[in-house]
Amino acid sequence: MNTDTIFSRLIVTRSEPAAQGIQLFEFRHPEGAALPPATPGAHIKVKTPSGHTRQYSLCNAPDETDRYVIAVKREAQGRGGSMSMVDQLKVGDTVEVGGVENLFELDERARSFILVAGGIGITPVLAMARTLLAEGERKFKLYYLTRDPESTAFLDEIKNSDLKSHVVIHHDRGDPSNSYDLWPALEKPGTLTGQHVYCCGPRGLMDAVRDMTGHWPSSTVHFESFGGDTKIHADDQAFTVRLAKSGMDLEIPVGRSILEVAREHGIHAASSCESGTCGTCKTALLEGEADHRDMVLLDEEKSSHIMICVSRAKAGRLVIDL
Structure with missing residues (x-):
């Protein structure tokens, strides 16, 4: 975070489990004022109770200016930011939130989309899917890959909405041999059809998608990661x-x-x-x-x-x- 970033105080109006180990938070202006608008794939910076500043993608529909919704995965081996959010932040608390930024924009030139989300990587991708569904003009398919149903955020919401027919959900149960095969979807580059690929998730998934799209034009493949290796290692030293x-x-x-x-x-x-x-x-x-x-x-x-x-x-x- 740049130290010149301007933060505003918002109030936590909702805090509830989104899945096992994942907490959903809703932030609103304390006086009900409109919030700065977002675009699909955007994120905000949040000053966590631990004092760390963390970046979280917005997962609600971007045209909603009355609230921001994020989902936070509790990383027990992290540096404490996500744990303090999940363990300490309650409805009624205030939180300092930075302005909306987007490094993962939907390309206006694209005519169709392959969206790939792994685990908590669903947050920016879900906002994209909601936007494309509401527009109704550009085709998309979302591949949502997780370990099991219990740890799959927004599972019921997706299954019980109009998104259902656009989404493939796969649980590998922690077995690498049960990983979903994305090759049939990525084998043919979308050069002629104007198709773009958007992928957000853990390093392993992103590396796999990067390998499978090596023959695509680089301008048509987009990645957003939830971070490098921020965990504390057992052999870390001062x-x-x-x-x-x-x-x-x-x-x-x-x-x-x-x-x-x-x-x-x-x-x-x-x-x-x-x-x-x-x-x-x-x-x-x-x-x-x-x-x-x-x-x-x-x-x-x-x-x-x-x-x-x-x-x-x-x-x-x-x-x-x-």
Whole structure:
């Protein structure tokens, strides 16, 4: 998140389970005022009770300006943001919310869509499906892939709505051999038909879709991730970062990011997603070996750059260009 982001206080008007381990939240303006409009695939930044800022996709219909609806998966091995949302945030509480942004826009040139959602990746994709259904002009098919019915958010809502005929829901039961075969849908690139692919979900799914669409024009395949590797590893250790421009040394504890600690010390660094997916916080790495946990850097960049929102030191000290 850029430190210049303007936050508004909204009130939690709804909090309920959306599925096992997933909590749905509804936010409204405390005085009933209209909220800034969104487009399908948009997200908001939320200051969680833990103090971390996290990015959540809006899953309600984008034309609704009276509320924002998000779904939060409780990540027990994460850095605490999602856990504090699910465990602490109650109806009637206020929460600081940043402006609407969209890095996952529906392409206006597309004439039809293949939408692929894995797990909690359904949130932006559901908003897209709702919009396309309401428009009624462009064809789409949504493939919603989850572990089991209990952990499938919005399952009943999808099954009992007009979306049903547009959606394929598959549960793999945690068995990789039972994964859904997307190849028949992706085998033929949509060059002539104006078809685009949108995929949101865990790294494994995104990598698989990326491999299966390698023969598609790159401009017709779009990805949105819910983050790089933000979990705390069992072997994580505190490390030191030297900021080359200021000469300041920062101690980065387990469970905190370079970005967070730098911000606390008054160091401004551009950022956005804070989950290793957007590339905004890319910083030159001058010395040391990084433990890269992002989803952005190319292999040839990893010796000279680091995403300071998620990545850490493999050993010893890092020196970065801040």
